[in-house]
Amino acid sequence: MKKAVHFGAGNIGRGFIGALFSQSGYNVVFVDIADQIINQLNEEKQYNVMLATDEKETITIQNVSGLNNLNQENEVIEAIKEAAFLTTAIGPNILPRIAPLIAKGLAARVQANEERLYVIACENQISATDLLKGYIMEHLDEAAKEKVLANVSFLNSAVDRIVPIQNNQGSLDVLVEPYHEWVVETSEGIPHIEGMKIVSELAPFIERKLFTVNTGHAVIAYFGYLANKETIDQTLADEDIYNQVKATLGETGTYLINQYNLDPEEHQKYIDKIINRFQNAHLNDGVTRVGRSPIRKLGHKDRLVRPALQAQKAGHSYTNLAKAIAAALLFDYKEDEDAVKLQIMIQEHGVPYVLQEVCELEESSELAKEIISHYEELKR
Ligand SMILES: NC(=O)c1ccc[n+]([C@@H]2O[C@H](COP(=O)([O-])OP(=O)(O)OC[C@H]3O[C@@H](n4cnc5c(N)ncnc54)[C@H](O)[C@@H]3O)[C@@H](O)[C@H]2O)c1
Ligand SMILES: O=P(O)(O)OC[C@@H](O)[C@@H](O)[C@H](O)[C@H](O)CO
Known part of the structure; x- marks a missing residue:
């Protein structure tokens, strides 16, 4: 049976990417540090993906197993040697940490198996696979690098499916929204995977997704958090926040329509569909x-700062994006490591410093001035 090695047996891993490989006839080896999930995958050898609809349609995902990358290095390398695909859905900040093991796996793979291997990072980050490739290359000598570059294709992608944190401790089952889109960039003829779209x-695709789904999501999350809301749908029921989301997606929409020559009516339909999701x-x-890792989300190329x-x-309006950035700066959720770090940075050095260091915005820029003024207002 064909094999796919997938790093990250979390929500998107089990609920989307791993599920598509299994449905396409692949044996899926999940690699993760969470022992409980790995052990359960090996014991149960299957799990259910449930759709978040009234009917709760359920699909059983089979031919799955797990490996722990902390103490099963050799087994992970062996799996990479036999795989047709190597994918990740682990969080952009974790990619550098798994790169050394992937590098070892690729070096062994290109010695043992001449078949082409496709590496795809499925993260919410522009050019995530290129970044992963760069981290991997740092751990290869010149000879291995050359062989890997000749035999492995590194393909960028965009992934879209909302998969919340699961409310079912001790179960592998995953609740997901019915909608999904996985877009992969290549001009090669790669093996067909159900649900994978080649462009x-x-x-x-990635800018439209990141600056509509993820920008909209971030606006709801940060304003919802400030308004003491628990969930995304509850927050959207607040008329002011709903209007704020619409206005912000109007700003990113203007950029996307101009940049990619999109049909304005089609783009409005895309926005409406996302709000419905x-x-x-x-x-x-x-x-x-949804608001997790605010330092990452405030990055220069990420969902708020780049469209602003x-x-x-x-010369277009960015007032609502500036407000959303200000709200993100107030995300002081104590259980999020990044949020804690961000608040310490603000307390110790002030907002202009954070805008410079995290968002790469000069204090004198119009955007920075506007963010600071919204920040002061929201704080009151
Ligand atoms: N959940 C969504 O709605 C969604 C949708 C599209 C894209 N994404 C993207 O997918 C990625 C994963 O998100 P998620 O929601 O599935 O997160 P998650 O936290 O559910 O899953 C991440 C998994 O990675 C594992 N992990 C962490 N550090 C590791 C390490 N060093 N080695 C091996 N495994 C490690 C964790 O144990 C966890 O199982 C992120 O980049 C996210 O932006 C998420
Ligand atoms: O995964 P993050 O932290 O980059 O963003 C949080 C959510 O916006 C995100 O996970 C969405 O649910 C997902 O991107 C939908 O496709």
Whole structure:
């Protein structure tokens, strides 16, 4: 049976990417540090993916197993030697940590098996696979690098499916929204995977997704958190926040329509569909999950700052994006490591320093000034 090695047996791993490989006839080896999940995968050898609909349709995912990358290095390397695909859904910040083991696996793979291997990082980050490739290359000598570059394809991708934190301790089953989209950039003829869409240029797809789904999500999460809301759908029921989301997606929409020559009516339909997805009460998706890792989300190329800068450059409105950035700076959720770090940075050095260090925005820029003024207002 064909094999796919997938790093990250979490929500997207089990609920989306691993599930698609299994449904396409692959044996899926999940690699993770969570012993409980790994042991359960090996014992139960299957799990259910449930759709967040009234009917709760269920699909059983089979031919799955697990390995722990902390204490089963050799087994992971052996699995990589036989795999047709190597994918990740682990969080962008974790990619550098798994790169040394992937490098060992790839070095052994290209010696043992001449078949092409496809590596795809499925993270919410522009060019995540290119970044992973760079981290992997740091751990290969010149000879191995050359062989890996000749035999392994590194393909960027965009993944879209809302998978909340699961409310079923001790179970492998995953509740997911019915909608899903997985777009992979390549001009090669790669093996067919159910649900994978191939495109020759990813930029319009990943920017449209990141600056609509994830920007909208971030606005709801940060304003919802400030308004003491628990979930995304509850937050959207607040008329002011709903209008704020619409206005912000109007700003990112103007950029996306101009940049990628999108049809404005089609783009409006895309926005409406996404807002409808956010309103799915079956998901029970927490604002703290969606707002997680605010330092990452405030990055220069991420869902808030990049569209704001693009709007500023084009002379369009970015007021609502600036407000959302200010709200993100107030996300002081104590159980999120990044949020704690961000608040310490603000207390010790102030907001202008954070805008410079995290968002790469000069204090004197119009955008930075506007964020600071919204921040002061929201704090009151
Ligand atoms: N959940 C969603 O709705 C969604 C949708 C699209 C994209 N994504 C992206 O998918 C990625 C994963 O998100 P998620 O929601 O599935 O997160 P998650 O926390 O549910 O899953 C991450 C998994 O990675 C594992 N992990 C952490 N550190 C590890 C390490 N060093 N080695 C091996 N495994 C490790 C964790 O144990 C966990 O099982 C993120 O980049 C996210 O942005 C998520
Ligand atoms: O995964 P993050 O932390 O980058 O973003 C949180 C959510 O916006 C995200 O997980 C969405 O649910 C997902 O991107 C939908 O496709």
